[in-house]
Amino acid sequence: MDLVIAVGGGGQHIALAVARLLRVHALAEPVTAFVIDADGESRLASKLKSFGNTVSAGAPHPLDGAQAIVPPFARDTMKETAFRKIFIDDRADPLERELFELFYDEESGGIEGAVGPAGGVDIGKGMFANPSVGSAVFSASKGGAMEPLFGIARTAARIFVVGSFLGGTGAGITHQLIKLVREAVGVAKPIYGAFLLRWFDLPPTTGQTVDTATLLASMGHGLEYFFKHTKLLLDASLLLGVPDNPLPQVKATAAAPDNDETVSLYPLLAAYGLVMLPEKTDTQARAAHRTYGLAHDEHDPAWPLRRAWNVHTTSKDPSLGARMVEALLVQEIYRSLREKSSDFTDFGYEKGRSTWGSLLGNVARANHENPTVFARKVLNALLNRGAQLWFTTAWLGTIFGEPDLSMFGDPRTRQLYSVVKQRRWAPPEAFRVLVDAFQHEGTAGAERTRTSANKDPDPDVATAEKIERSLLAALRT
Numbered sequence: 001m002d003l004v005i006a007v008g009g010g011g012q013h014i015a016l017a018v019a020r021l022l023r024v025h026a027l028a029e030p031v032t033a034f035v036i037d038a039d040g041e042s043r044l045a046s047k048l049k050s051f052g053n054t055v056s057a058g059a060p061h062p063l064d065g066a067q068a069i070v071p072p073f074a075r076d077t078m079k080e081t082a083f084r085k086i087f088i089d090d091r092a093d094p095l096e097r098e099l100f101e102l103f104y105d106e107e108s109g110g111i112e113g114a115v116g117p118a119g120g121v122d123i124g125k126g127m128f129a130n131p132s133v134g135s136a137v138f139s140a141s142k143g144g145a146m147e148p149l150f151g152i153a154r155t156a157a158r159i160f161v162v163g164s165f166l167g168g169t170g171a172g173i174t175h176q177l178i179k180l181v182r183e184a185v186g187v188a189k190p191i192y193g194a195f196l197l198r199w200f201d202l203p204p205t206t207g208q209t210v211d212t213a214t215l216l217a218s219m220g221h222g223l224e225y226f227f228k229h230t231k232l233l234l235d236a237s238l239l240l241g242v243p244d245n246p247l248p249q250v251k252a253t254a255a256a257p258d259n260d261e262t263v264s265l266y267p268l269l270a271a272y273g274l275v276m277l278p279e280k281t282d283t284q285a286r287a288a289h290r291t292y293g294l295a296h297d298e299h300d301p302a303w304p305l306r307r308a309w310n311v312h313t314t315s316k317d318p319s320l321g322a323r324m325v326e327a328l329l330v331q332e333i334y335r336s337l338r339e340k341s342s343d344f345t346d347f348g349y350e351k352g353r354s355t356w357g358s359l360l361g362n363v364a365r366a367n368h369e370n371p372t373v374f375a376r377k378v379l380n381a382l383l384n385r386g387a388q389l390w391f392t393t394a395w396l397g398t399i400f401g402e403p404d405l406s407m408f409g410d411p412r413t414r415q416l417y418s419v420v421k422q423r424r425w426a427p428p429e430a431f432r433v434l435v436d437a438f439q440h441e442g443t444a445g446a447e448r449t450r451t452s453a454n455k456d457p458d459p460d461v462a463t464a465e466k467i468e469r470s471l472l473a474a475l476r477t
Contacts, residue, residue, distance in 0.1 A: 003156035010164025017271040019063035020392040033065035040069035043260040058381030150184040164196035165222030194273030197241025199266040321408030334386035336430035345375040381464035437470035
């Protein structure tokens with residue numbers, strides 16, 4: 001099992017990318033996550049925890065552990081979350097107050113006795129691009145707050161720490177966190193890091209503490225400490241940000257309002273670190289603690305789609321583009337099944353009763369259910385899984401636009417993709433693929449979802465997963 005430790009808002013963006021890639025089998029499984037941020041109720045956090053409101057009993061979260069976000073401090077033992085009140089209370093002597101005022105300005109430390117924004121940072125809602133606040137709070141309670149993480153880290157095969165050096169959480173706690181994780185797991189376990197530098201722009205602001213200038217200041221301090229200290233604790237690391245004179249495809253994007261997800265190429269590239277960094281790191285490279293970057297191919301803006309991501313798939317094409325085409329086709333199949341649901345649930349399509357009807361009937365009888373009623377449950381699970389595929393393909397489509405995917409995937413995949421692109425797809429085509437899928441039922445299983453590892457998944461959930469694996473096997477024939 002690999003462990004992804006996602007820190008702050010940047011880490012949540014990368015964790016979302018990892019979850020999407022896992023859902024379409026672009027990354028080898030299993031992977032689990034531990035997400036750290038002060039604000040666990042933001043729009044971004046909600047999107048990560050619910051995988052875009054697609055998680056259900058029939059479609060579990062593809063990234064185990066991402067359903068919860070842990071604050072970087074012992075929230076349960078804190079009576080106050082105002083930064084000033086955590087360190088300065090009525091019992092503080094004049095020297096303590098003087099030192100606090102010396103180290104923290106009014107924007108972060110607030111004004112004594114003030115309430116609201118004038119009272120300084122409320123860490124319960126985030127660090128607001130104040131690394132000094134994040135660092136101080138984390139230092140004060142890091143042991144108890146992070147103890148669950150250390151137990152998970154000790155059992156992981158490899159550890160990936162992901163985030164950014166822009167905000168108060170990422171720049172404030174990442175360096176201490178990596179030191180603590182290294183101390184917990186020892187020197188032999190591989191730890192990699194993938195970090196975002198400047199990758200988005202904030203609009204001009206007045207009266208607020210967070211703007212592009214503060215992000216760049218945090219990045220500068222974070223990078224200086226990273227190269228002096230933090231990178232020496234990592235086997236290899238990846239840094240990604242907007243270059244000078246950027247091309248249109250890699251320029252900084254506008255940050256989403258209200259702390260929502262900012263759709264961009266950069267979190268996808270950071271997720272690629274889970275593939276690239278272990279490949280680049282032999283024994284000699286580990287000793288060198290190398291730091292890498294990625295060069296953008298201006299003549300081929302869709303180059304990430306051509307890279308090999310999951311070489312363990314049964315497909316002959318390991319590229320991200322191949323996984324994207326398969327996801328598009330499978331979600332189209334599910335949509336078609338919904339359009340003619342009676343052909344699926346009543347096995348009315350030719351050969352339906354002898355193929356998936358036989359499978360569903362056997363499982364239904366074993367669980368003392370009516371085959372048609374059980375088939376409706378399976379179809380509902382498939383439709384929920386299709387919603388997750390759409391959540392992934394829509395995101396990739398926003399990043400890359402509408403690239404020509406006709407050369408990706410195995411021959412059967414390319415054939416069916418051309419049918420969709422030429423608008424000749426109709427529901428019967430989906431049922432033909434479904435019939436073909438059960439000829440490959442015995443070879444299905446290379447891409448198993450997290451639920452398949454559970455001891456007792458619901459029969460309809462397990463059957464839906466088996467159907468999807470069979471569909472993938474048919475597409476790769």
